[in-house]
Amino acid sequence: MRSELGHLNKYFFKYKKHFIGGIICVALSNVFSVFGAIYVRNAFDTVASSLKSNHHILSDLKSQLFIYALIILGAAIVRGIFMFLMRQSLIVMSRNIEYDLKNEIYAQYQKLDTSFYRTNNTGDMMNRISEDVSRVRMYVGPAIMYLVNLVVMFIVLIASMLQVNVELTIWVITPLPILAISIYYVNDFIEKKSDAMQEQLSNVTSFVQEAFSGLRVIKSYSKEHSITQAFEKEADIYKSKSLALTFVDALWFPSILLLVGISSILTVYIGGKQAIAGEISIGNIAEFIIYINMLSFPVTSLGWAVSLIQRAKASQTRINEFLHVQPTIYNTQNNVYEFNESIKFNNVTFKYKVESAEALSSIQFDIKKGDSLGVVGSTGSGKSTLAQLMLRLYEPTEGHIYIDDIPLNQLNLSAYRQDIGYVPQDVFLFSDTIKNNMIFGEENASEIDMINAAKDAAVHDNIIEFADTYETMVGERGITLSGGQKQRIAIARALIKKPKLLILDDCLSAVDAETEEQILSNLKTHLNQTTSIIISHKVSSVINCDEIIVLDKGQIIERGNHNFLINQDGYYAGLYSKQMKETVV
Ligand SMILES: Nc1ncnc2c1ncn2[C@@H]1O[C@H](COP(=O)(O)OP(=O)(O)OP(=O)(O)O)[C@@H](O)[C@H]1O
Numbered sequence: 001m002r003s004e005l006g007h008l009n010k011y012f013f014k015y016k017k018h019f020i021g022g023i024i025c026v027a028l029s030n031v032f033s034v035f036g037a038i039y040v041r042n043a044f045d046t047v048a049s050s051l052k053s054n055h056h057i058l059s060d061l062k063s064q065l066f067i068y069a070l071i072i073l074g075a076a077i078v079r080g081i082f083m084f085l086m087r088q089s090l091i092v093m094s095r096n097i098e099y100d101l102k103n104e105i106y107a108q109y110q111k112l113d114t115s116f117y118r119t120n121n122t123g124d125m126m127n128r129i130s131e132d133v134s135r136v137r138m139y140v141g142p143a144i145m146y147l148v149n150l151v152v153m154f155i156v157l158i159a160s161m162l163q164v165n166v167e168l169t170i171w172v173i174t175p176l177p178i179l180a181i182s183i184y185y186v187n188d189f190i191e192k193k194s195d196a197m198q199e200q201l202s203n204v205t206s207f208v209q210e211a212f213s214g215l216r217v218i219k220s221y222s223k224e225h226s227i228t229q230a231f232e233k234e235a236d237i238y239k240s241k242s243l244a245l246t247f248v249d250a251l252w253f254p255s256i257l258l259l260v261g262i263s264s265i266l267t268v269y270i271g272g273k274q275a276i277a278g279e280i281s282i283g284n285i286a287e288f289i290i291y292i293n294m295l296s297f298p299v300t301s302l303g304w305a306v307s308l309i310q311r312a313k314a315s316q317t318r319i320n321e322f323l324h325v326q327p328t329i330y331n332t333q334n335n336v337y338e339f340n341e342s343i344k345f346n347n348v349t350f351k352y353k354v355e356s357a358e359a360l361s362s363i364q365f366d367i368k369k370g371d372s373l374g375v376v377g378s379t380g381s382g383k384s385t386l387a388q389l390m391l392r393l394y395e396p397t398e399g400h401i402y403i404d405d406i407p408l409n410q411l412n413l414s415a416y417r418q419d420i421g422y423v424p425q426d427v428f429l430f431s432d433t434i435k436n437n438m439i440f441g442e443e444n445a446s447e448i449d450m451i452n453a454a455k456d457a458a459v460h461d462n463i464i465e466f467a468d469t470y471e472t473m474v475g476e477r478g479i480t481l482s483g484g485q486k487q488r489i490a491i492a493r494a495l496i497k498k499p500k501l502l503i504l505d506d507c508l509s510a511v512d513a514e515t516e517e518q519i520l521s522n523l524k525t526h527l528n529q530t531t532s533i534i535i536s537h538k539v540s541s542v543i544n545c546d547e548i549i550v551l552d553k554g555q556i557i558e559r560g561n562h563n564f565l566i567n568q569d570g571y572y573a574g575l576y577s578k579q580m581k582e583t584v585v
Pocket residue numbers: 118352353359377378379380381382383384385386425506
């Protein structure tokens with residue numbers, strides 16, 4: 001049981017002050033609660049004996065009782081203070097651990113490489129950092145608090161009860177294990193129902209989320225009605241699951257009260273007999289009834305805490321699964337590095353999965369600093385894969401990539417990536433201002449740098465037409481912008497870094513021919529020191545590249561500059577004449 005949860009021990013150690021302080025407070029609060037009960041007994045006994053003897057003067061009795069009342073009240077207040085402190089230390093500790101654990105998981109997510117993200121779905125990763133962490137928190141906070149509370153209270157109370165009467169004590173505590181065990185099962189049942197409900201809730205959430213993202217498709221196909229019906233069905237399942245939970249929940253509390261009630265009746269009956277026989281006092285009965293009520297909550301919490309710990313263990317196992325994943329691609333070097341000379345692909349072959357077809361086969365090329373490489377090819381031919389290998393988002397299955405004659409996997413990865421401006425095919429913008437989206441890679445960029453980059457990406461004129469210019473919010477995933485505007489903002493984001501290596505993955509697909517030409521000529525004049533890789537479906541984007549490679553099914557089928565390839569009269573020349581005709585028409 002400990003092994004998986006053992007991961008958390010380092011956090012207990014980190015927050016040892018909270019932990020130890022909390023346990024001391026738990027102990028003290030229990031001592032004071034027993035103290036209160038003893039004075040209730042004394043008060044009862046004082047009244048009983050004064051009724052018997054008649055020796056007491058009424059005013060004496062009153063003042064005696066008043067003192068007892070003050071002591072009981074004082075004990076309750078002191079107990080309350082310690083309970084407050086106990087929560088302040090143990091629950092605060094659990095929140096701190098929750099925070100640390102979330103950060104630990106998040107940092108690990110950032111370290112993991114793209115192949116991890118390909119095999120694990122987003123929902124699962126979200127769950128581990130939210131749901132699973134909250135369950136673990138229930139262990140490090142409430143579960144531990146109640147367990148410690150139970151142990152301390154048990155020791156203190158049982159000691160105090162045994163002093164009064166052994167037989168009565170046994171009678172009173174006999175029903176308690178039944179209570180604890182039944183609570184464990186009931187709670188387990190409740191948790192299962194509540195899991196089912198949670199799961200359905202996330203189904204409903206994903207359904208709604210997808211419906212919002214696909215709103216345009218839904219509306220244009222007039223599918224609102226059927227989507228609404230599908231939603232109602234999901235919501236209905238959710239309703240019935242939560243009603244099932246409510247039913248069990250509703251039974252829970254009355255059952256506890258019943259068991260506590262039975263214990264109280266036993267105490268009054270047996271205690272009454274013993275009091276008549278003179279073995280105990282009337283006050284003892286009152287004292288015991290208080291003890292039963294005090295014990296019932298910790299005992300119910302025992303069953304509860306055990307099931308919490310089991311769930312926390314299951315969650316921590318899931319978390320550990322991710323925490324122990326070693327990224328296959330990570331930075332091994334911290335030396336200063338600057339991209340200088342060349343990029344070389346030496347017989348690079350790549351498969352996404354062992355069993356899948358080769359996305360790239362035996363790719364071989366060489367680019368010198370300041371040169372540009374054009375990559376064309378039909379869809380699915382491996383162009384984007386090539387870019388991702390160059391960024392070391394994936395590792396080649398066979399062959400090597402050399403940067404300045406150093407194998408890519410031996411470079412300082414973050415320094416290398418720092419030198420790269422990459423515009424992916426599926427442009428991603430954050431729901432932030434245009435400005436923040438642009439300076440994402442280069443937070444120290446000046447206003448002038450930003451405007452220059454926007455001008456080079458031919459998007460400045462568009463931006464200044466917006467009411468808030470560079471401060472315009474782009475909406476979620478850039479929804480308020482046109483496809484071409486998004487692409488150009490993403491290009492500006494890459495340019496602002498003044499990259500040494502620029503990789504444009506088909507990011508001119510949504511701009512018109514004139515704008516494309518403008519951007520390409522800007523790149524040529526301002527980035528003549530930059531090595532660039534231009535991936536495109538359109539021959540027009542690569543026409544001026546120093547070298548062009550044509551990919552088909554992961555293989556290079558043609559290579560050379562534009563004129564050379566036209567003379568070859570192969571795939572490239574065919575593509576060119578077809579695209580030229582389209583532009584002329
Ligand atoms: N994440 C992935 N997991 C598995 N296979 C993939 C993945 N991404 C791409 N592929 C496969 O690898 C091959 C090459 O894909 P790639 O994205 O490199 O093509 P592309 O030339 O960029 O195409 P397009 O012009 O449509 O962008 C395709 O057969 C594709 O199905």
